[in-house]
Amino acid sequence: MSEVFQRNTEVLQRRWPALLARLQGEAGEALQAELVEGLGSTLSVSGIQLTSRHDRLAEARLQAQSLPADSPTLHLYGAGLGDLQRVLLERPGLARLRVYLLNGALFQLVLQLLDQSDWLADPRVELACAGDSGEIALPFFALPSELVLADDFNAKIRDRLISEAHLADNNRAFDVADPRLQQLLEDSLPLLRQDPDVAALFATQAGRDCYVIATGPSLAGHLPALARVRAQAVRPLFICVDTAYLPLLRAGIQPDIVVSVDHKIRVHHLPPDASAATALVYMPMLDVELVGNWRGPRYSAYSASPLYAAVREAIPRAELFVGGSVIHPATDLAVKMGASSITLFGADFAFPGDRTHTGWDDGVLGPAVSAARHWVLDGNGQRVRTQLNFRGYLIELERFIAQHPEVRFHNTSRAGALIAGTTYAPEFCP
Known part of the structure; x- marks a missing residue:
């Protein structure tokens, strides 16, 4: 020595x-x-x-x-x-x-x-x-x-x-002075005034189990099981994010609610043809053609973004938490509806198997796998490739989970990122 x-x-x-x-x-x-x-x-x-x-x-x-x-x-x-x-x-x-x-x-x-x-x-x-x-x-x-x-x-x-x-840089993407975003908000106002407040859904599912379904690669392996559960007379509530809607429909699974907040989502992501039995929860600035053609019930909401400051008082709406990804308001909605247990599907925040999403080709919904330069630990303690923004989304979900000890959170895949505050659902993830 x-x-x-x-x-x-x-x-x-x-x-x-x-x-x-x-x-x-x-x-x-x-x-x-x-x-x-x-x-x-x-x-x-x-x-x-x-x-x-x-x-x-x-x-x-x-x-x-x-x-x-x-x-x-x-x-x-x-x-x-x-x-x-x-x-x-x-x-x-x-x-x-x-x-x-x-x-x-x-x-x-x-x-x-x-x-x-x-x-x-x-x-x-x-x-x-x-x-x-x-x-x-x-x-x-x-x-x-x-x-x-x-x-x-x-x-x-x-x-x-x-x-x-990176927080300050990330927030610049939602600059209230951006004229494009201001125009999108203005275009949304007629539908916003017409559609009911998302608060109408709050506390309507007290004590119910809820599935929150994202579009990560691991979702593909769960589609047959989700179809079987969906066919049961007594079953959990199915809430999905916008990009998971089409893969679920193709597998014969009709979600109860789809949540969408991104102004880049278009009709080809959320086709309205089979939407009569699915409620849409959205935030202003979502594509007005998409919202206007939706056949099921529609509910409007805000996030905490200052973008909505100008319309909050004139058109009051409840808030849903947004931490960069649509999985955040989908999960918050489940909590506010009264879910006692939330099971996450496709919440990978990574690229297991070198895939980016279920039901979409590599790179269609964002950067391709080849652009991944970062990693997180998966449920087996191994490094799995990811993007920097995915790690940020994971962090915000973990913080949200920590704030809600009254709800049990379960994950369904060890191949994706380990999510602090969750346990693995044995029926989906031995």
């Missing part, structure tokens, strides 16, 4: 013995690490530089500027080489610095090579694995290199950090 490593581990043993025991099980020596030199030097792990190779201290001071100077508690995700911790600990008003490890093996490697005992020994520092928390804490800074190098155990927190960092 090197003198540096011994000094570091002595501090860990004194302050966080349980964490040290976990770290000692990590294979830090197996990482591909090399020294990278410029005007200064840093470590490169698997081709990713942990810090600047020119001026680590200047980089750390720049990073520190993004955190509020007067906050008594700060949260740092990733330990890096200790530079940002040292800069933040210079603040006289800082009472607590919580450091969350995103890769245990990486931290163990750094402990072997560089003296970290100074900031580790500071009584204001708290150290933990990020994955031990269910949610991120604010205000935070996440070291960019360690977001890339995060290990499987800490992946869900990594995903939440990235989602939070």
